[in-house]
Amino acid sequence: MATMGNNNLNAKLVLLGDMGAGKSSLVLRFVKGQFIEFQESTIGAAFFSQTLAVSDATVKFEIWDTAGQERYHSLAPMYYRGAAAAIIVYDITSTDSFAKAKKWVQELQKQGNPNMVMTLAGNKADLEDKRKVTTEEARVYAEENGLFFMETSAKTAINVNDIFHEIAKRLPRAQPAQNPAGMVLVDRAGERSRAAGFSYSNSIDCLRVVRRGLSSFHGETVRRFDANIRKVDPYVTDWSTFFLAL
């Protein structure tokens, strides 16, 4: 869960995906700027931390790079529990890994933190000639499921920092008030104590905060909210009509 203090934000981030998709390579590229052609299999999960500066705040990522092997699957909840963000990684040269990524998305939707910022990363984008999963296919899937999507390459470093930056931007956080509407909504949702001084970089983040408020008083509403929130285009601006429909 993302925790806030002044302009610093601590966010737990988990990487999930099939073995060999390139989770460790992505993290190592991001954290250490390295790339190893034959990266050894991760055992259990490796922990990294990296701080990013986004506009006027800093986000400290506590990154869990999980092992993709089947035997660790049942232990994944241990690592994604309470995560503020998840990167689900697949290998664009393997349809199996894309299918596996979809399963991870499903599992997170069912079990994970509903406020989680979920991101889909199509890794190994440098291997264009071996591509099996088209960009279009993945983009459509990501849009349907409310995921942020990027194709990355840990080898050439393309989009690696960008994807982490984008996550940092999307994390709900404390900022000077710019959007009074957001404030009102949060207030109504019973989050008074934390309402003052909130603004949201996009609508989906706002809805997440609203949901967090809802959960404190009405189970049925939360359920309906959850069912609808995933259908929302993350870039929609007119979220208030959606919310009124509840």
Next chain:
Amino acid sequence: MESDSDISTSFDVATDQNPNTNPPETTEEQLQTLTVDETYGVADLNETSNQRGMDEAENGSVVAEVDGRPEPQIEELLAGGPPTISAVSEAVEEVLDLSSAGDTLRDDFELEADPPLSPSSSGYAGERGSSITTSASGIEEVDGDEIDEIDEAMAPLDGSGDASSDSVPWIPGKKHVDEDDASISWRKRKKHFFVLSHSGKPIYSRYGDEYKLAGFSATLQAIISFVENGGDHVKFVRAGKHQVVFLVKGPIYLVCISCTEEPYEALRGQLDLIYGQTILILTKSVNRCFEKNPKFDMTPLLGGTDAVYSSLIHSFSWNPATFLHAYTCLPLAYPTRQAAGAILQDVAESGVLFAILMCKHKVVSLVGAQKASLHPDDMLLLSNFIVSCESFRTSESFSPICLPRYNPMAFLYAYVHYLDVDTYLVLLTTSSDAFYHLKDCRIRIEMVLLKSNVLSEVQRSMLDGGLRVEDLPPLDPSPRSGFLSLHLGQERLVTESQERLKEAYLGIGGPAGLWHFIYRSIFLDQYVSSEFSPPINSSSQQKRLCRAYQKLYASMHDRGIGPHKTQFRRDENYVLLCWMTQDFELYAAFDPLADKALAIETCNRVCQWVRDVENEIFLLGASPFSWYGCCLWCCKEWRWC
């Protein structure tokens, strides 16, 4: 061939027969695929010489308590002991001495001495003839051996790399994945390991691709279940030079096919460790998958662990811990180890089950929560797992791990962090959400270790190495001063004469032709072995010595004819001397021409030396992982409390 009595009756025919006659057809068919090499005889010859050596030892030397002192001494009884004879004559004598199996063995011996075997001399002639021609086979076999030497014998015995400069570093990971049971190179490998399920599905193979070996796996399964259907268990099958050892662990079957002449007990122990490694990765609850679905495919569950297995199998040929069931410590000054122990103890009181600080496979310090004890085999498997998985080096990790001897059914969680290139800290806990606590513990430990210079001492000790036979001090009846710490980075009392002596030994080992020794303390569950010095400096020589010790260990612990107290054995490679008391076991290797009386005296010196530096080479004192009440710490004596 006393071992034949162990084998299931169903296979007696295959093993007890003179290899010159054809084994019955069914067995031959079953074993055809197992046959890799056709040279006979050496294994059996060694078995018998082994027994002979023990007889001699029983007659030749006894353990006597001198003046009621706690340290026992070997005393040679000149009257009872046979005269020392040269290696050559003894070897010949061994062959001639055999009365019951003598004919077989002599035939074998002759065959061995006659390299171009005629195809008809072998029970497996058909296969041999069909695959390669007689004239070509000599070359092929040499090639095969070369392949193996490179595969198995590349790392120096102690792993520090300074002992042998001529060896290429051993590369972890699976090799020869392209092979299968049809490839000649695969058949020529000296030592195969297989793990398969009770339905015959391959789980792991040392060489070759598991899926391609499905047919071969099914054959192994058929052999095992054929014997089990008769209400019996197959332990091993001997096919000429090859030994096939079976181990059944519930739904998991383990098989070793080897022509390395290692004793059955040693190979079985290795299979046990491979099974233990599997349990460490998956826990025994994997059995439930087989209960639900007997055709369950376990291979995907072990994905990415090839390096773990290959490193374990590699350690069978260099790490004495694999057969001694003891661990070894990095030599450190006593206060340094105490400082490390104190901070680990501190952490263990805050809910950590085990806190282990290790350098490669050597323990720096280790602490367990109250009443929790850690078995040396678990430590071997745990350190092998951590050292062989590169991913632990990149960052701090938190991974489920099962300690098979502690609780084979449940996972513990291991926090692993490398403090420098070789030194790593392992914190084990039962709680899956203790990561942040363990991380804090690690930060505290690391700070203390840095401040108290433990880490730099550890690095220095890695460079300096451990005990060296050249440094063996003369036997001194006077009590020793505490700081006579030889060679451990402390002030060294090296007199000029000692220095000169050392030069004299250069290249020929220590005094009296002592080449190497291993001392195992029984109640500490620890051993110390000397560094390898010339002439044991190439990796293949180290591997050969390791195997000789392994054989010695097996013969000393043989339940059928043992246990024995001493053994003196001379062959063309070494004089091996083993001495067991209720406190320790000493294994020493000498020049093959070493004098027996001198060798025994030297062993006494080694024991004295080890006792003098015990503070630095062993982890003493609070050892909550030891099963025994040890008085070393309080009474400063090697006896039971």
